[in-house]
Amino acid sequence: MPGRLASLASRPACRAERGAQGESVAGGRKNVLYGSLPLSISGKKYQNCTMDLTKYEKIFAQESERYLKELDDLLMRVEKDLLNRSLWSEIHGKVHSIKGMARALSLDKITGLSHSMEDWCKEFQQGTMEATANAVQLLFDGADLLRLLVARKGETDSHENQRWYSSLTSQFEKGPEESANKVQHVDSPHSSTPSPNKKINQVQVQYSLIEELLGLSQEILLSEKALPPLSQEQISSGLKNWIDRYTSLLKGLCFRLAQLRLMSVGDFFELFVKTIRDLAKEHNKEVRFEVIGGEVQADIALLANLREPFIHLFRNSIAHGIEPPDERVRAGKNPEGKIILEARRERDSLIISIGDDGQGIDRPAIIRHLKGKGSMTDEQIARMSQEEFFNTIISPDFSSVSETTDMAGRGIGMSVVAQAIEYLGGSMTIHSEKSRGTEFIIKLPLSLSILYAVTFYVGDYALSIPTSNVESIERRDRISPQERKSLYDLRALLGAHYNGGNGFHILKLRHHTPDSLTSGLHAKNGQICLLVDGITGNRQLMVMPLGELLSKVRIFSGVGIMEDGHISMLLDLENLLEVQTSSGHT
Known part of the structure; x- marks a missing residue:
């Protein structure tokens, strides 16, 4: 069974009697997650094991957080497929793992609750009881x-928490036969959304990346012994080769270390799936969550500071934007509302938009508010642009909410959302249209990111375009006459040298392979083709901001550093096409 508790199985926690290792789980496999932990930890017997116990508690908290995230994901899937026994088997396994680890640390409340949940899951897994939506809600x-x-640490530290625990466990103890179809949702005394002060102090790292880092560091250590005794005349060339190799290893190490700082925006967005689901349930609305551009990677510290602002924006979209299903049907809409998160790079910035297809911002209510407070006249309001008008809701004293609920209309307002974005050096704009929805567009500085890009060359220039912008790679002789009309010659724009002939047919054949023939890159935004000399490949680039001088060159959006340390300039497609058109190069 994966997990760091399992990795401790061969090491004694302290000098104490050991319990049995593992017990069977769904599928007949053995669970050894808690095999290294004593099955009963009492104060007297383990007085000398405080440090070890603290270590295990930390490991338990980390592993449980991962299992609970996976459990949430599985419950959201089974909620739409209640009779799927395979999903119930996976859910049973997650709950069982949490129970086993908790029992090893004598966390009785966690053990008891997870055992009751496990019994329910087993009934649904075996098909002896039919799962219901209410039963799934109780498992949530x-x-x-x-x-x-x-x-x-396994304790209910307040009267409210104890009452919540007692109410919930009593329902589970009735068993699926008695309770499955009569479950009452048990309200938590706490918000279901994450704490705004919670920081990301730990990062999950792929084992393969750790192996690569270890390999690179070992090569660097060994490289100092790689320089043999040299004669005076050999020192110059030998030392140069050694320095080149050493530099290459260091560049590779830096590239991999930079990856540890990054998180894909898609993984960050996944943190909000259950929050959106809970908010929708709270307001009796149907909401679908879509992600675009999740492959973009950004600094974890930057994303961590966006958690609470994003949660507030989701609250507003669900509570005040997306209409109830029956109202949407009357308006000719799909009863299921939609929230879309989109991420993309623009030069040195990360652009994240949060949009919904709801009723839009109530413009008359904003006007009434502005006039009622005497802050603006009709004439001033009439002169405002649409962007300026909607940005008035960012004002600290603005509120158009006539009443509050537990999930919306309280806590931080839109002004604090804007302040949080500004604190990160970013900005936020709002677009809204009646009956069509609202979009919040957040622009943030991007000091470092990693993306997959198609790299190619034009003359002596190494260039790249994000893979997500490329539909296909073609040889010039396979481009249709219609597509030839949208060919853009990068060599003409960049002033790259080529040897006459028929102009676009590349005969340099630097590597004497078909790849050195002209390739057409069909960009998704407009089906355009870029005429290039050859394709290098699809690579991972560490993208850094442009320097002060290069930032004025509009056709570039960043500097891409390859794993071998070579540089590839990242093209800004939008500005590139604008410059191409204005200069007459096509």
């Missing part, structure tokens, strides 16, 4: 309570 409530208990 159980997962939320487990999350709180893990954070509190």
